[in-house]
Amino acid sequence: MHAQNNVGMADTGSPSASSLDEREARFQSRIDDGIRVEPQDWMPDRYRKTLIRQISQHAHSEIVGQLPEGNWITRAPSLKRKAILLAKVQDEAGHGLYLYSAAETLGITRDQMVDDLHTGKAKYSSIFNYPTLTWADVGAIGWLVDGSAIMNQIPLCRCSYGPYARAMIRVCKEEAFHMRQGYDIMLALCAGTPGQKAMAQDALNRWWWPSLMMFGPPDGDSVHSAQSQAWKIKLFTNDELRQKMVDQTVPQAEHLGLVVPDPQVKWNAERGHYDYGDIDWEEFYNVVKGNGPCNRERLEVRNKAWTDGEWFRDALVAHADKQAQLATAQAA
Amino acid sequence: MSAARHEYLLRLGDNALILSQRLGEWCGKGPALEEDMALTNVALDLLGQARLLLSLAAEAAGNGADEDSLAYHRDDREFRNVLLVEQPNGNYADTLARQFLFDAWSSLALRRLLTSSDAAIAAIAEKAVKEVSYHLRRSSDLMVRLGDGSERSHAMLQTAIDKVWPYSHELFIGDAVDAEMTAAGIGFDPASLQDEWLAYVREVFAEATLKLPAAGGWMPKGGKQGLHSEHLSKLLAEMQVLQRSHPGASW
Numbered sequence: 001m002h003a004q005n006n007v008g009m010a011d012t013g014s015p016s017a018s019s020l021d022e023r024e025a026r027f028q029s030r031i032d033d034g035i036r037v038e039p040q041d042w043m044p045d046r047y048r049k050t051l052i053r054q055i056s057q058h059a060h061s062e063i064v065g066q067l068p069e070g071n072w073i074t075r076a077p078s079l080k081r082k083a084i085l086l087a088k089v090q091d092e093a094g095h096g097l098y099l100y101s102a103a104e105t106l107g108i109t110r111d112q113m114v115d116d117l118h119t120g121k122a123k124y125s126s127i128f129n130y131p132t133l134t135w136a137d138v139g140a141i142g143w144l145v146d147g148s149a150i151m152n153q154i155p156l157c158r159c160s161y162g163p164y165a166r167a168m169i170r171v172c173k174e175e176a177f178h179m180r181q182g183y184d185i186m187l188a189l190c191a192g193t194p195g196q197k198a199m200a201q202d203a204l205n206r207w208w209w210p211s212l213m214m215f216g217p218p219d220g221d222s223v224h225s226a227q228s229q230a231w232k233i234k235l236f237t238n239d240e241l242r243q244k245m246v247d248q249t250v251p252q253a254e255h256l257g258l259v260v261p262d263p264q265v266k267w268n269a270e271r272g273h274y275d276y277g278d279i280d281w282e283e284f285y286n287v288v289k290g291n292g293p294c295n296r297e298r299l300e301v302r303n304k305a306w307t308d309g310e311w312f313r314d315a316l317v318a319h320a321d322k323q324a325q326l327a328t329a330q331a332a
Numbered sequence: 333m334s335a336a337r338h339e340y341l342l343r344l345g346d347n348a349l350i351l352s353q354r355l356g357e358w359c360g361k362g363p364a365l366e367e368d369m370a371l372t373n374v375a376l377d378l379l380g381q382a383r384l385l386l387s388l389a390a391e392a393a394g395n396g397a398d399e400d401s402l403a404y405h406r407d408d409r410e411f412r413n414v415l416l417v418e419q420p421n422g423n424y425a426d427t428l429a430r431q432f433l434f435d436a437w438s439s440l441a442l443r444r445l446l447t448s449s450d451a452a453i454a455a456i457a458e459k460a461v462k463e464v465s466y467h468l469r470r471s472s473d474l475m476v477r478l479g480d481g482s483e484r485s486h487a488m489l490q491t492a493i494d495k496v497w498p499y500s501h502e503l504f505i506g507d508a509v510d511a512e513m514t515a516a517g518i519g520f521d522p523a524s525l526q527d528e529w530l531a532y533v534r535e536v537f538a539e540a541t542l543k544l545p546a547a548g549g550w551m552p553k554g555g556k557q558g559l560h561s562e563h564l565s566k567l568l569a570e571m572q573v574l575q576r577s578h579p580g581a582s583w
Contacts, residue, residue, distance in 0.1 A: 066360035066368070073356040077574035077583040078400050079349075079383050082356075083376060089359055090372040097365055135574055135583075185583075193581050301361065309363020311488060312424055315481030322480065 031232050036162040039105035047231055050224065051161055052106050053122075054233065056113045059099035060124035062092045063117070064298050068132040069141060077135055084181050085138065091174045098170070102163040118303050126284065127210050129292030136189055136196075136203035142182015144204075144211040144249065150175045151245050152215065155235035164233075183252065190256045197257070204253065205261045212276075213284045215242040221281075246274050336512040337450070338389055339412065340519055342402070343509075343556055344441075345385030346413035349403060350564070351434060352378035353571055354421055363424050370470060374431070377463040384456045404575035408558075408565040415555040416499040418564045422492065425478065425485070429492035430499075432475050435468040436532050437503045440525045449517035472536045479540025486541065493537075494545050501551040504529070509556075 024044050030037070037043055066089050073089065076082035100110045116122035127145050132138060153175065156168040189200040216222055216238040228234035236244075246265070253260050264277035287295070355375035362368035383399050390397035416434060421427045442464055445457035478485040504526040506514075513519030537544055554560070574583070 063360075063365070070359035070361075073359050074353060074570050075573050077404075077578075077581075079379065079386075079403055081583055083379050083383070086356060086359075086372055086376045086379065090369055090376065093360075093365060093369045093372070097369070100365075188583055192583075193578065195578060196581055305361040305363070308361075309367075309424065311482070311484050312363035312367070312478070315478045315485030318482040318485070319477040319480055 028230070031160045031230075036165065037160050038162045046227075047233075048106050050228060050231070051164065051233060052103055052108050054228075055099055055103040055106070055164055056108070056116070057123050057125070059096045059103060059113065060117045060122055061128065062096035062099060064124045064128045064302065065145075066092050066096075067298055067301055068128055068130070068294075069138055071132050072135060072138045075135070076138075081185070088142070088178050088181060091178065095167075095171050095174070098167050102167045105163045114306070118299070118306060120290070120299060123288065125214060126287040126292060127214050129287050129295045129298060130206070130210055131294050133206075134199050134203060136186070136199040137207070139182050139185030139189060139200065140203035140207040142178050142180075143186055143252070144182070144207050145214065146175050146178040146182060147249065148211050148214040148245050150179060151241050151248075156233075158232075158235065160232035186256055186258075190258065200256065201258050204258050208261050209279060209283075210287075212242055212245065212279055213281075215239075215245070217281065217284070218279075243273055246276050250274050334392060336509045337518065338392055339509045340513050341385050341389035341392070341453075342412040343414075345382050345389060345402075346411050347417050347434075347438075348378040348385065349382035350411070350413045350567065351417040351431075352376075352382060353567060354417065354419075355427075355431075357421055358427065367424075371427075374467050374470075377460075377467065381456065381460045381463070384459070388452055388456070400575070404572045408560050408568055410558060411555075411560065411564060411568070412558060413555055413560075413564075414499070414502045415552055415561055416496070416502065418555070418561060418567060419496060419499060420563055422495075423488065425488040425492040426495065428471060428474055428478070429489065429496045431467070432471040432536070433496060433500045433503075433533070435464060435471045436529055436536075437500070437525065439464045439468045440529055441520070444520040444525070448519065453518060475536050475542070476540045479537070479542040489540070490542055493542060497545040498550045498552055502553040502555060505553055505556075507556065 023042060027037075027042065027044060027047075037047075069085065069089050069092075073082065073085055076085050100113060103113060104110060113122065117124065127148075132141070150172060153168050153172050157165055157172060159165045159168070186200050186203075189196040219225065219237045219239045222238050225234060225237060229237075250260055250265055262277045264275060266275050268275045286292070290296075352375045355371050355378070358368070358371050359375075360368065362371055382403075386399040386402045390399060390402055416430060419426075419430055439461065442457045442461040445453055446461060448454040448457065475489070479489050480486070504522045506522045510519060510522055514521045534544060552561075575581075
């Protein structure tokens with residue numbers, strides 16, 4: 001497919017500035033009309049690059065996200081919870097797989113994306129740089145982290161790039177289930193012993209702020225927002241989505257009998273929303289820069305898995321080569 | 333007979349549970365994304381089988397036991413899995429060699445159980461045999477591709493097979509429980525699976541250019557009777573930690 005050769009080049013050929021402008025204007029008007037962009041369609045190089053960044057970051061988040069939850073598979077407290085968690089983490093790997101495939105339609109290989117992750121060039125959601133210290137953290141991740149992810153991703157089912165939008169439909173269905181399983185874990189803990197309830201409150205205390213940070217910097221500081229909104233690969237602003245998350249989550253915490261760790265959370269009848277306190281953006285930028293509690297460990301684990309698995313991947317290629325040679329020899 | 337049936341169900345259920353637990357340790361760390369997903373899938377199937385078998389065992393015991401009390405509140409001497417499944421994961425070749433030998437056995441064992449006179453066991457076997465047939469197809473395919481892959485993969489897989497092979501003998505050693513279950517038409521004589529198992533393993537090894545380890549030598553056993561390797565109690569310490577540290581809690 002011709003689109004695969006375009007990355008890093010000034011689109012196709014060297015069109016004059018005016019013809020490029022015309023193309024971009026046509027491209028934008030198709031997006032404005034709600035027509036999906038497909039891999040074989042012409043697209044501005046910046047659109048392609050932005051999507052590659054966005055989709056691959058999303059894919060990496062799914063893959064790295066396996067680690068904090070996978071941390072509790074061997075210690076899940078009942079066989080039913082263990083089965084659900086195994087299925088959930090398997091879903092996340094699946095999301096990674098089809099998001100990588102969606103990104104590949106834009107002309108980058110999975111190997112390149114994986115390499116960018118392992119060298120630290122590409123980012124993933126900084127939430128996964130926080131540790132899962134107790135079983136309640138598995139509940140909190142489902143409830144809050146997957147909850148925030150859904151909030152972000154539901155609009156993307158309508159985004160302008162076809163393969164991404166279609167991948168998001170399936171991802172969102174599964175994430176909705178993940179969020180329910182997380183909340184269900186919290187319900188069981190909050191109906192349990194004082195020790196279990198304390199575990200749940202501690203998890204909420206530690207995951208609340210990082211979950212709100214997942215939506216990215218405040219609108220005023222968000223570098224990619226305006227253009228992405230025009231291209232319909234971002235349909236709501238960071239702050240709009242964050243507000244939705246707060247509005248959804250505060251009553252859920254109350255239902256659990258847990259206290260949101262922000263004394264400024266209060267219903268504002270005038271706005272029709274919950275007010276909430278200031279987010280510590282210094283912490284956010286610090287974790288993004290690589291200084292969160294688990295940044296090094298997560299990347300080390302991924303790198304080790306990749307290096308340890310090299311012989312395996314090479315062997316599959318060697319076997320396929322042998323089979324191909326055999327087939328050629330037999331045909332001759 | 334009910335004591336022997338209970339023991340028999342524990343053996344089958346514990347095999348699936350412990351192997352699933354081992355595979356779960358790989359989550360997020362496999363050599364390729366597709367492998368991560370496939371291995372988790374196998375772990376999930378085995379966990380499903382374990383839950384059915386342990387629930388059946390608990391139900392028959394009728395002492396308030398359930399799948400979780402059996403999984404989380406027995407000590408290693410009370411577990412009845414074969415030694416093969418509790419062996420540590422090692423590298424991916426070690427994990428794969430262990431899986432292949434087990435899948436080849438399990439697929440034959442479940443086929444026998446399809447005609448069990450015990451309807452509940454036959455029903456579980458019917459569900460499980462479909463899953464294990466797929467597991468075996470996958471592990472056989474990987475044995476061939478890695479055995480007949482690169483020089484390095486061939487060497488790694490041969491080393492892994494040589495290392496895990498002694499643990500396969502226990503799969504075919506019967507005892508009084510097996511004899512009672514065979515006589516009642518519920519189970520099968522373990523020894524009766526060996527020829528067919530070996531023929532299949534030989535066939536896959538030939539295609540994979542792997543050498544079958546020599547017969548005889550060290551043949552550890554005892555898992556089925558509750559005498560395990562040092563590895564099991566550590567595995568259980570990890571698996572059971574929450575249930576043990578929060579007695580009486582529901583999750």
